[in-house]
Amino acid sequence: xxxxLNDPDNIVDETVAGFVRAHSDIVQLDPNNxxxxxSRFAGGENRVGIVTGGGSGHEPAFLGYAGKNMVDAVAVGExxxxxxxKSFHDAIKAADGGAxxxxxxxxxxxxxxxxxxxxxxxxxxxxxxxxxxxxxxVCSAPLEEREKRRGVxxxxxxxxxxxxxxxxxxxxxxxITAAQKAINNCRSVGLGLGPCxxxxxxxxxxxxxxGKMEVGIGHHGEPGTHVEDLRxxxxxxxxxxxxxxxxxxxxxxxxxxxxxSGLGATPVNELYVLYDRIAGQIEARGLTLxxxxxxxxxxxxxxxxxxxxxxALDDELKTLLDTDTISPGY
Amino acid sequence: MDDIDGQILIDFFRAAATRLDMDRxxxxxxDGEIGDGDHGTSMANGFAAVSRRLxxxxxxxPAPAQVMRYAASAFIGEVGATVGPLYATGFLEAARLLEExxxxxxxxAELIDAIxxxxxxxxxxxxxxxxxxxxxxxxxxxxxxxxDAGAGxxxxxxxxxxxxxxxxxxxxxxxxxxxRAARLQERNLGxxxxxxxxxxxxxxxxxxxxxxx
Numbered sequence: 064x065x066x067x068l069n070d071p072d073n074i075v076d077e078t079v080a081g082f083v084r085a086h087s088d089i090v091q092l093d094p095n096n097x098x099x100x101x102s103r104f105a106g107g108e109n110r111v112g113i114v115t116g117g118g119s120g121h122e123p124a125f126l127g128y129a130g131k132n133m134v135d136a137v138a139v140g141e142x143x144x145x146x147x148x149k150s151f152h153d154a155i156k157a158a159d160g161g162a163x164x165x166x167x168x169x170x171x172x173x174x175x176x177x178x179x180x181x182x183x184x185x186x187x188x189x190x191x192x193x194x195x196x197x198x199x200x201v202c203s204a205p206l207e208e209r210e211k212r213r214g215v216x217x218x219x220x221x222x223x224x225x226x227x228x229x230x231x232x233x234x235x236x237x238x239i240t241a242a243q244k245a246i247n248n249c250r251s252v253g254l255g256l257g258p259c260x261x262x263x264x265x266x267x268x269x270x271x272x273x274g275k276m277e278v279g280i281g282h283h284g285e286p287g288t289h290v291e292d293l294r295x296x297x298x299x300x301x302x303x304x305x306x307x308x309x310x311x312x313x314x315x316x317x318x319x320x321x322x323x324s325g326l327g328a329t330p331v332n333e334l335y336v337l338y339d340r341i342a343g344q345i346e347a348r349g350l351t352l353x354x355x356x357x358x359x360x361x362x363x364x365x366x367x368x369x370x371x372x373x374x375a376l377d378d379e380l381k382t383l384l385d386t387d388t389i390s391p392g393y
Numbered sequence: 394m395d396d397i398d399g400q401i402l403i404d405f406f407r408a409a410a411t412r413l414d415m416d417r418x419x420x421x422x423x424d425g426e427i428g429d430g431d432h433g434t435s436m437a438n439g440f441a442a443v444s445r446r447l448x449x450x451x452x453x454x455p456a457p458a459q460v461m462r463y464a465a466s467a468f469i470g471e472v473g474a475t476v477g478p479l480y481a482t483g484f485l486e487a488a489r490l491l492e493e494x495x496x497x498x499x500x501x502a503e504l505i506d507a508i509x510x511x512x513x514x515x516x517x518x519x520x521x522x523x524x525x526x527x528x529x530x531x532x533x534x535x536x537x538x539x540x541d542a543g544a545g546x547x548x549x550x551x552x553x554x555x556x557x558x559x560x561x562x563x564x565x566x567x568x569x570x571x572x573r574a575a576r577l578q579e580r581n582l583g584x585x586x587x588x589x590x591x592x593x594x595x596x597x598x599x600x601x602x603x604x605x606x
Contacts, residue, residue: 118431140473141438143429147473148481176478176515180469261421261430268425283429 064260064365071262075119075141082126086391090129096153098139098146100126104389105135105158111229111238112136112158114166115222116151117174118143120261121282124361127392128219133226134167134390142261142364143283145173151181155192163191163235167225167242169214170198193235195242197221199249199372201310202279202288215282216324216361216372217249220384223393227386241383248375252306254299255280255287257328257367271367278302282326282363282370296333300340303371308348313375315349320384322355322372327362329369334358337369345373354384360392395546397496397504399455401602403447406464409598410440416594423587427569431474432587439472439480440595457495461488476588479512479525486511498546498603501553502536505596509533523567525588531560532596550600557596561589 069077076097083092083100093099105112116138117125126137135158138146146154155164166182168174175196182192197214204211225242233241255277258267269284271277276299279287313319323338325331338357345352353376361370376384395401413420413436420433443464450463461484468481490496490507509529518524535556539549564586 141431141434144431144435144474145477147470147477149470150473172516173473173475173477176475177473180478180481261434263434264418264421264425264430268430285429 066262068262074262075139078119078122079126079139082391089131089389089391090126093136093153093157096150098150099153099157100129100137100139101154101157102129102131102133102135102390104131106160108160109162110160110232111162111235112155112160112164113222113226113229113238114138114151114154114158114164115168115218116140116146116154116178117169117171118145118283120259120364121362123359123392124218128222128390130388130390130393132230132386132388133393134222142263145171145177148177148180148184151178152184155181155185155190156188159190163193165225165229165235165238165242166192166194167218167221168194168196169218170196170210170212171214191235193239195221195225195239195246197246197249199246199251200281201250201252201306203281203285206310213281213285214246215251215253216322216370217246217251217374219322219356219360219393220249220320220372220374221246223388224380224383226388227383230386241379245374245380245383248380249372250307250310251370251372252278252303253280253282253287253326253368253370254278254303255284255326255366255368256293258284259327259364259366261364276368279306280366280368282361284363284366296336297340300337301344303337304341304344304348307371307373308345311373311375313350316351318351318353318376318381319345320354320356320374320376321345321352322360322370322374323357324360324370324372325358325362326366326368326370327359328365328367331358334369337371341371353381395498397457397491397498397500399457399460401498402457402460403451403455405599405602406440406443406447406460408601409595410437410444412594412598413437413440413591416591420587420591423585423590427584428587432476432591435472435474435476436591439468439476442467442471456491458488458491461485461491475516479515480508482515483508483511486514499540499544499549501546501549501599502533502540505529505533505536505553518570521567523564523569523586523589525586525592527564527567527586528557528560528589528592528596532557532592547600547604550596550603554593554596554600557589557593561585561593564589
């Protein structure tokens with residue numbers, strides 16, 4: 064694939080520079096750390112701060128969700144690499160308004176370790192930090208080992224709910240409880256049709272043969288459950304709904320929020336083709352669609368494919384989901 | 394007998410940075426097979442960051458513990474990924490040890506064990522989990538055996554480097570239970586663990602440093 068590229072080693076710095084310039088009404092760069100993007104609405108007095116972070120290459124995640132009633136500060140890592148412990152620590156400092164900080168992030172080994180170190184560093188500053196670790200990817204481990212599952216696009220609902228709860232002036236434990244409920248209620252699946260390439264490496268890390276698709280693929284190309292022949296969009300949508308809802312066991316009448324995200328190179332119109340069938344299948348199962356998002360919300364460089372996330376709602380989650388948000392990504 | 398002093402450690406970090414930079418693509422390719430393909434970049438950039446920081450204290454005859462603290466700080470501040478916190482914690486353990494007492498170059502095993510202890514603590518991994526510890530732990534043992542047998546500094550360092558390389562090769566027969574490779578289960582059998590491969594490169598750099606000192 065041909066790329067818009069200068070020096071691959073500078074791609075993250077250049078991404079961040081363009082991002083903060085384009086969205087300067089919503090975000091700014093942390094003056095002390097060029098890998099921390101801070102919402103202009105951050106640091107509200109006695110409001111719980113919301114922090115996230117992760118590797119680059121998933122834009123608009125993670126930095127695109129900085130903003131009003133969403134994430135206050137985002138630690139930015141190299142492509143597909145966890146941010147440093149120092150960046151998470153600086154993001155915590157930037158988000159802190161005196162009421163503690165909730166770090167809401169995805170379940171990856173590097174992020175787990177760097178957040179843990181940052182939490183300890185922030186503890187020495189006297190900042191109360193609690194975490195929620197997203198684990199919504201159904202194909203990455205069986206349900207009974209949910210703590211091993213990866214975090215994927217369900218994180219967007221987790222940030223939305225956590226940020227909205229913080230905006231109500233809720234305490235840190237209440238924000239954590241709401242964000243945890245949001246991710247507990249999310250299930251996601253990824254479907255890969257084509258691989259992605261780290262710009263600094265220059266060739267794909269994995270292959271998906273012509274005419275094949277990888278079911279359950281992860282956000283960095285982690286292998287899914289199996290590879291099979293590519294089928295029609297409707298058949299794929301049916302499979303995605305089945306994988307997600309069979310893991311969920313929702314009673315009929317449950318209201319749900321649905322997110323269909325492209326993985327980077329799939330045209331948006333194809334996402335709507337998938338969505339149409341997905342929505343019909345969800346309704347055919349007796350569930351009610353309350354809110355839907357379709358677009359490139361959480362990508363994996365130029366991977367071809369899509370993810371489906373379904374979040375089960377209750378009255379509290381519906382209220383939080385309906386809170387106004389200003390952020391480049393949502 | 395020579396000590397592991399600040400200058401040896403500075404030279405070692407520079408040698409490791411050079412070797413890891415040369416091995417960048419190979420390590421990324423290994424990682425691409427069972428991980429996400431960034432390991433070579435993280436390691437090469439990390440050790441380059443350490444080398445840059447150490448330029449600040451070059452010629453000031455820094456204490457060896459101070460060199461290790463600078464290295465840890467570079468990993469905390471500039472590396473991220475999994476290797477950032479793992480090596481940062483390993484280097485901090487080494488710094489603590491070097492604050493307690495000076496080590497002779499033949500005491501390399503103690504330095505390696507301290508680094509491995511920090512890595513194991515942070516990553517919650519053991520021998521046989523198909524991680525960098527499968528290079529670091531046998532290297533410590535081999536260095537101890539060589540020193541006990543009366544070997545000199547260069548031979549001790551060579552024994553450690555060779556054991557690390559053998560340990561890394563042995564990861565091909567292991568199934569990962571930690572990190573991203575763990576998600577692959579038996580599909581990662583037959584692949585060399587990139588973290589163990591880079592650990593072997595680091596220990597080769599130590600051998601080079603001691604041999605040329």
